Amino acid sequence: MRMFLALLLVLVAAPALADPPSLRLPLDCRLGEDCWIANYPDSDPGPGSRDYTCAPRSYDGHTGVDIALRDREALEAGVPVLAVAAGKVVAARDEVEDGLWLAGRKDEVKAARRECGNRVAVAHGDGWVTDYCHMRQGSIRVKVGDMVAAGQPLGLVGLSGMTEFPHIHVGLLRFAPGKTEGVPVDPFTGALLSAGCGQPPKPLWGQSLPYQAGDLYAVGFADHLPTADEVKRHAQGLAVVTPDAPALVAWATLFGVKGGDRLGVRLTAPDGSTLLEQTIALDRDQAWRMAASGKKRPVSGWVIGRYQAVVIWERPGRPPQMRTTAIEVRP
Numbered sequence: 001m002r003m004f005l006a007l008l009l010v011l012v013a014a015p016a017l018a019d020p021p022s023l024r025l026p027l028d029c030r031l032g033e034d035c036w037i038a039n040y041p042d043s044d045p046g047p048g049s050r051d052y053t054c055a056p057r058s059y060d061g062h063t064g065v066d067i068a069l070r071d072r073e074a075l076e077a078g079v080p081v082l083a084v085a086a087g088k089v090v091a092a093r094d095e096v097e098d099g100l101w102l103a104g105r106k107d108e109v110k111a112a113r114r115e116c117g118n119r120v121a122v123a124h125g126d127g128w129v130t131d132y133c134h135m136r137q138g139s140i141r142v143k144v145g146d147m148v149a150a151g152q153p154l155g156l157v158g159l160s161g162m163t164e165f166p167h168i169h170v171g172l173l174r175f176a177p178g179k180t181e182g183v184p185v186d187p188f189t190g191a192l193l194s195a196g197c198g199q200p201p202k203p204l205w206g207q208s209l210p211y212q213a214g215d216l217y218a219v220g221f222a223d224h225l226p227t228a229d230e231v232k233r234h235a236q237g238l239a240v241v242t243p244d245a246p247a248l249v250a251w252a253t254l255f256g257v258k259g260g261d262r263l264g265v266r267l268t269a270p271d272g273s274t275l276l277e278q279t280i281a282l283d284r285d286q287a288w289r290m291a292a293s294g295k296k297r298p299v300s301g302w303v304i305g306r307y308q309a310v311v312i313w314e315r316p317g318r319p320p321q322m323r324t325t326a327i328e329v330r331p
C-alpha cells in the first residue's frame with residue numbers, strides 16, 4: 001500500500017502533457033487524387049486489426065499512418081517528406097538500402113531491426129514525437145539537433161525497411177514525463193491506440209481528412225496480364241497498341257479491400273459493342289490489391305479504334321466507385 005501511495009503521489013505531482021501539436025500532411029499531395037491512405041493505425045489491442053472506425057483498414061500491430069504514392073515512377077521522380085509540425089530532430093538514419101524487402105531480403109531487415117528503414121524523428125515539445133519511416137537512402141536533409149518548421153522537407157519517400165509499395169509511414173508518440181518509451185496515439189482521434197476503436201474523434205490534423213474506406217485509385221490497359229510488381233512500378237497503363245498486340249487487359253489497383261467486395265469490369269470495342277463483362281469476387285481483406293481481366297487477340301487482329309474499360313468497385317452499404325480508361329489501336 002505504501003508503494004502504491006508513493007506511486008500515486010508521483011503520478012499526481014507529474015505535470016500533465018500539453019495539448020498535442022496541430023498536424024499537417026507529411027506529403028504535398030491531394031488525398032484521393034495523387035496520394036492515398038493505405039493503412040490507418042491499428043486500434044485493436046488484440047491479435048486482430050481495426051482502424052479508428054472499427055473497420056479493417058489496418059493490419060495487426062500497425063502504429064502509424066501509411067500515405068502511399070501512385071506508383072514507383074512517382075517515387076523515382078522524388079517526393080519530399082514534410083515535417084507535420086515544428087520541432088527538433090531527435091533521431092535520423094540514412095544508411096538503409098532501398099528495396100531490400102521487395103528483393104526477398106526480409107530476414108536481413110528484421111535481423112538488423114531496420115523495419116522502419118531510413119527515418120527521422122521530430123520532438124514537438126511536452127512529450128510529443130513524430131516518426132517518419134521508409135525514406136530514400138541518401139535523401140535525409142536534416143541531422144539530430146536541427147530545428148524544423150512545419151512543412152519543411154526532411155528527405156524523400158523511399159522503399160527502405162519493411163515496405164512493398166512507395167509510401168511514408170508517420171507515427172505519433174506520446175512520452176510521459178520521465179519515460180524513455182513513447183506510446184502510440186491515433187492522430188484521427190487523439191486517443192491512445194490501446195484504448196481501442198470507436199473512440200470519440202478529436203482529430204489532431206489541422207485540415208479535414210475524410211475517412212477513406214477504400215479507394216479504386218488507378219486503372220489502365222496492358223497488352224498482357226501484368227504482374228503486381230509491373231503495376232506498382234507504372235500505374236498509368238498503355239495508351240496505344242498495334243493490331244497485333246497479344247491481348248487487351250484492363251487492370252485496377254485498390255486500397256482497403258474488404259472480403260465480400262466485388263469488382264466489375266466491362267470492355268467495349270470501338271463500335272460500342274461489349275467485348276467482355278466480368279465480376280471479380282474479392283474474398284479477403286487486403287491493404288492493396290491488383291485485379292485484371294481481358295481478352296486475347298482475335299485471329300484477324302484488333303480492329304483499329306478506341307477501346308474502353310469501365311471498372312466498378314462495389315461494397316454493400318456504400319456507393320460504388322467507378323473509373324474508366326481507354327486505349328487506342330493504331331496501325
